[in-house]
Amino acid sequence: MAFENKxxxxxxxxxxxxxxxxxxxxxxxxxxxxxxxxxxNVNADIEHKEDKRDENRHYTVSGRIKLQRIMGKAxxxxxxxxxxxxxxxxxxxxxxxxxxxxxxxxxxxVGDIVEVEGYPFxxxxxxxxxxxxxxxxxxxxxxxLPEKFHGVTDKEIRYRKRYLDLIMNAEVRKTFQIxxxxxxxxxxxFEDKGFLEVETPMMHPIAGGANAKPFVTHHNALxxxxxxxxxxxxxxxxxxxxxxEAVFEINRNFRNEGMDATHNPEFTSIEFYWxxxxxxxxxxxxxxxxxxxxxxxxxxxxxxxxxMEVDFDxxxxxxxxxxxxxxxxxxxxxxxxxxxxxxxxxxxxxxADANMxxxxxxxxxxxxxxxxxxxxxxxxxxxxxxxxxxxxxxxxNPDITERFELFIAGREIANAFSExxxxxxxxERFVAQGAAKEGGDDEAHEMDMDxxxxxxxxxxxxxxxGIGIDRLVMLLSNEHSIxxxxxxxxxxxxxxxxxxxxxxxx
Numbered sequence: 001m002a003f004e005n006k007x008x009x010x011x012x013x014x015x016x017x018x019x020x021x022x023x024x025x026x027x028x029x030x031x032x033x034x035x036x037x038x039x040x041n042v043n044a045d046i047e048h049k050e051d052k053r054d055e056n057r058h059y060t061v062s063g064r065i066k067l068q069r070i071m072g073k074a075x076x077x078x079x080x081x082x083x084x085x086x087x088x089x090x091x092x093x094x095x096x097x098x099x100x101x102x103x104x105x106x107x108x109x110v111g112d113i114v115e116v117e118g119y120p121f122x123x124x125x126x127x128x129x130x131x132x133x134x135x136x137x138x139x140x141x142x143x144x145l146p147e148k149f150h151g152v153t154d155k156e157i158r159y160r161k162r163y164l165d166l167i168m169n170a171e172v173r174k175t176f177q178i179x180x181x182x183x184x185x186x187x188x189x190f191e192d193k194g195f196l197e198v199e200t201p202m203m204h205p206i207a208g209g210a211n212a213k214p215f216v217t218h219h220n221a222l223x224x225x226x227x228x229x230x231x232x233x234x235x236x237x238x239x240x241x242x243x244x245e246a247v248f249e250i251n252r253n254f255r256n257e258g259m260d261a262t263h264n265p266e267f268t269s270i271e272f273y274w275x276x277x278x279x280x281x282x283x284x285x286x287x288x289x290x291x292x293x294x295x296x297x298x299x300x301x302x303x304x305x306x307x308m309e310v311d312f313d314x315x316x317x318x319x320x321x322x323x324x325x326x327x328x329x330x331x332x333x334x335x336x337x338x339x340x341x342x343x344x345x346x347x348x349x350x351x352a353d354a355n356m357x358x359x360x361x362x363x364x365x366x367x368x369x370x371x372x373x374x375x376x377x378x379x380x381x382x383x384x385x386x387x388x389x390x391x392x393x394x395x396x397n398p399d400i401t402e403r404f405e406l407f408i409a410g411r412e413i414a415n416a417f418s419e420x421x422x423x424x425x426x427x428e429r430f431v432a433q434g435a436a437k438e439g440g441d442d443e444a445h446e447m448d449m450d451x452x453x454x455x456x457x458x459x460x461x462x463x464x465x466g467i468g469i470d471r472l473v474m475l476l477s478n479e480h481s482i483x484x485x486x487x488x489x490x491x492x493x494x495x496x497x498x499x500x501x502x503x504x505x506x
Contacts, residue, residue, distance in 0.1 A: 011142040014107040018140065023103060025140035030115055032062040037083030040128060043120040047128065053121035061086060061130065062115040062138060064167065070105055079114060082173070087129040088116050094133055104135065111141035159489050179473045179485055181297060183250060186270055186469070189292050193285070195246040195272055200235035202228060202252070206448045209233035212255040228254035233390065233464065234451045236273050237419060241459045248272035250469070261481045262411060265490050268469040273419070275460040279402045282416045282465050283379055286406060287315055290377070297476065305409045305478055311376050319382040320366060328369030341365060359384025374407035389429045391417035408475055416465035423455035
């Protein structure tokens with residue numbers, strides 16, 4: 001903060017003046033006994049009273065001043081707490097002698113946090129308000145709020161100064177309230193299904209569980225490098241080996257990759273593993289999970305998302321290869337021929353790596369021609385085995401796996417499969433991944449012999465799934481950047497020559 005800013009200096013001086021007069025501008029003795037929302041609800045009947053007031057009711061509310069209209073002997077302020085906004089009538093003759101002129105008018109202003117005691121009444125314009133009998137400054141704000149009618153609209157400032165964004169934009173607080181509810185409901189849903197919540201390590205000796213580039217840190221006491229986890233999968237499956245039959249974890253993952261509208265270096269997901277189940281059971285429980293969320297969040301089944309409308313009564317399912325032709329429009333004679341896929345991609349002015357396997361090239365076709373067209377909830381099934389190093393092969397067709405990804409509004413929301421529990425097959429896939437890593441694929445899995453050893457003791461037939469909480473909240477709150485559902489998203493550092501204050505003034 002630029003303390004040399006003249007407006008901040010003026011506010012600092014006001015705080016100092018209060019201190020010198022014996023008035024603490026940072027008191028810690030709040031007597032608040034209700035929230036604004038509760039006050040408005042319980043006093044809604046006042047408008048039906050003959051004189052539209054009840055001086056026998058007394059309430060103490062607290063909040064930040066968002067609007068101030070100073071007049072001669074009386075003023076109106078609007079204060080806001082987490083639950084809502086309330087108009088307060090402040091009259092000179094109802095307050096201690098000298099307070100109105102010497103403290104309220106001169107030293108209390110928009111942005112300050114105050115506490116007001118009084119009774120309910122309805123103004124001549126029909127607004128339920130509070131008639132102040134007492135007013136106390138709780139916190140003097142020395143940084144002025146942005147001008148009310150413009151608020152904070154600059155994305156850069158909103159993300160860097162999320163606290164200011166939350167102060168000025170009530171709808172932002174609603175988004176994060178939805179996020180909190182989604183996480184809470186997710187936890188309750190899986191607990192009610194008999195799952196056990198667990199915690200697994202955030203620092204791994206080997207980066208595994210997903211194809212992604214890890215963050216590397218160093219453990220000083222052990223003298224070794226560690227990786228911030230890219231996924232909890234391999235540890236959760238160790239718990240299934242150990243005898244737990246249904247586990248889940250809601251926590252952060254870290255991937256040292258690019259940032260865009262749907263990717264942040266740290267993100268939140270739920271992963272759950274269910275013994276004696278298959279990916280078909282996961283399709284069923286996923287539908288039940290969305291039904292549960294919509295019921296408890298009181299959301300309509302036809303949900304707007306940007307210029308789209310997603311119908312959550314229309315879950316569909318289609319194999320990946322079939323989706324390339326039926327949805328993506330790729331000719332049927334192309335989808336299973338590596339050279340034809342390469343030619344087809346080039347004909348669309350798309351670059352293609354000739355060293356990619358057939359499965360990876362089919363994945364490229366899907367990404368380019370299918371994914372963004374999947375608006376209603378769609379389970380894409382039967383992924384090629386080389387795209388799924390931890391998934392179980394299909395018994396009838398060993399080239400595909402028992403896997404699905406759920407897409408909604410053109411984005412991946414969930415990934416699931418029947419887990420590979422053959423230790424020899426898993427070892428061979430790790431070997432193949434290791435070769436890919438040596439060939440330059442820095443997202444490929446490393447060999448995790450401890451996990452192979454765990455599988456060698458026998459893991460029950462198991463199905464596992466991960467759901468991206470951030471993308472789910474984006475969908476349910478109609479937000480189109482992951483930064484809008486993360487309280488403190490990753491940001492580039494500010495240049496030394498530019499400050500937030502300078503940006504705001506511009």
